[in-house]
Amino acid sequence: MGTDGARALLERATTLTLQTGNLLNWGCxxxxxxxxxxxxxxxxxxxxxxxxxxxxGPSLNQExxxxxxxxxxxxxxxxxxxxxxELKVSAKLFLIGSxxxxxxxxxxxxxxxxxxxQLDSVIIAPPPVxxxxxxxxxxxxxxxxxxxxxxxxxxxxxxxxxDLDKTLLEQLYLWAQVxxxxxxxxxxxxxxxxxDLTAFAKEFDIQLLTHNDPKELLCEASFQEVLQESIQNTxxxxxxxxxxxxxxxxxxxxxxxxxxxxxxxAKRNVS
Numbered sequence: 180m181g182t183d184g185a186r187a188l189l190e191r192a193t194t195l196t197l198q199t200g201n202l203l204n205w206g207c208x209x210x211x212x213x214x215x216x217x218x219x220x221x222x223x224x225x226x227x228x229x230x231x232x233x234x235x236g237p238s239l240n241q242e243x244x245x246x247x248x249x250x251x252x253x254x255x256x257x258x259x260x261x262x263x264x265e266l267k268v269s270a271k272l273f274l275i276g277s278x279x280x281x282x283x284x285x286x287x288x289x290x291x292x293x294x295x296x297q298l299d300s301v302i303i304a305p306p307p308v309x310x311x312x313x314x315x316x317x318x319x320x321x322x323x324x325x326x327x328x329x330x331x332x333x334x335x336x337x338x339x340x341x342d343l344d345k346t347l348l349e350q351l352y353l354w355a356q357v358x359x360x361x362x363x364x365x366x367x368x369x370x371x372x373x374x375d376l377t378a379f380a381k382e383f384d385i386q387l388l389t390h391n392d393p394k395e396l397l398c399e400a401s402f403q404e405v406l407q408e409s410i411q412n413t414x415x416x417x418x419x420x421x422x423x424x425x426x427x428x429x430x431x432x433x434x435x436x437x438x439x440x441x442x443x444x445a446k447r448n449v450s
Contacts, residue, residue: 185232186413192247195418195445198292199223200254201438216392220423221405223441224397227251228409256438257294258428266437268295270426271302271341271363273396276419279321281444285424286334288442293426301326302339302363307394314343316350327357339363341390345376352383361386397423402445420445 189195199205202223230251258266272285282303289298305322308314319340326338339361340351348362362380364372366389380387397420407415421444428438 182232182235182410184235185228185410188235188244188247189410189413189418189447192244193447194246195447196246196248196288197224197227197441197443197445198248198250198255198288199227199440199442200251201256201440202254203436203439204256205251205254217396217401220397220441221401224402224405224443225409227254228406232410254440255292257292258438260294263295265431267299267429267431268293268297268426269300269302269429270298270424271304271390271392273304273392273423273425274306274322274421275395275397275399275423276421277306278421279325281422282322282325283329283334284444285422285442286329288444289424289426290334292440292442293428293438297333298335298426300337300339300360301329301335302341302361302388304341304392304396314347316347316354319347319351320354323351323355327355330357337361339386339388341392345373345379348376348385349379352385358383359385361388363388363390365389366391397443402443417447417449418445419448 205226227249231249258268270289272282274281286298286301290296303322303326305314305319308318326335329335330338337360338357340348340359341363342365343351343362348359352358362376362385364376364387372387377387379385399419402420403415403418406413406418424442426440426442427436429435430437
């Protein structure tokens with residue numbers, strides 16, 4: 180049945196949740212080293228969709244599934260509870276749409292996928308602001324409040340930000356009930372950490388990290404393109420990505436990555 184069955188399922192579903200599983204154990208991705216984070220995401224989505232669609236059989240094709248789970252069984256790897264204390268589970272959440280309640284969905288799905296009750300840290304990359312508009316505290320507040328709720332409910336231990344300058348980081352720090360524990364700085368925008376940001380972070384014990392993610396790791400057009408390439412003749416234009424979560428599981432004592440993967444959720448927009 181394969182692609183035809185997958186296409187039929189996509190045409191009846193309203194939500195698509197795609198999980199890549201542990202990329203480090205996935206042979207087909209080891210052979211190629213993607214040049215950019217965006218290329219890695221596209222590769223992962225394409226390979227997951229292609230592998231998943233090839234296994235859709237006639238019996239599954241008869242079902243009407245509103246929330247479609249797309250994953251490759253052999254790539255899914257849950258954490259052994261006995262090893263949990265030795266591991267650090269970190270995530271960066273890229274919001275593509277502007278609904279702050281999706282943060283809870285993303286964290287719940289990540290915990291479920293990894294078999295844990297709590298993520299050790301989550302860094303938020305809020306949806307890109309419109310051209311000509313600069314990032315503000317008011318823009319960040321609803322997203323941060325959702326993260327704070329998850330900390331209070333013990334779903335996340337520590338929360339961090341991405342690409343905030345000293346002024347905005349200070350505003351967030353003074354306003355927030357749960358203070359940011361980290362702030363990521365894009366190496367493309369500055370080779371050296373700004374001195375005022377460094378001084379503020381040191382004073383208030385905020386860890387400064389570096390990253391090379393683009394402002395939009397996965398845009399709507401890119402997602403639809405890779406969906407169309409993977410499952411041909413599907414109505415890819417109807418699918419809108421909501422968020423993308425990238426996680427990593429690190430062995431604390433050795434500092435090595437044990438597991439890394441992506442979880443993506445999209446909605447079908449039928450007007």
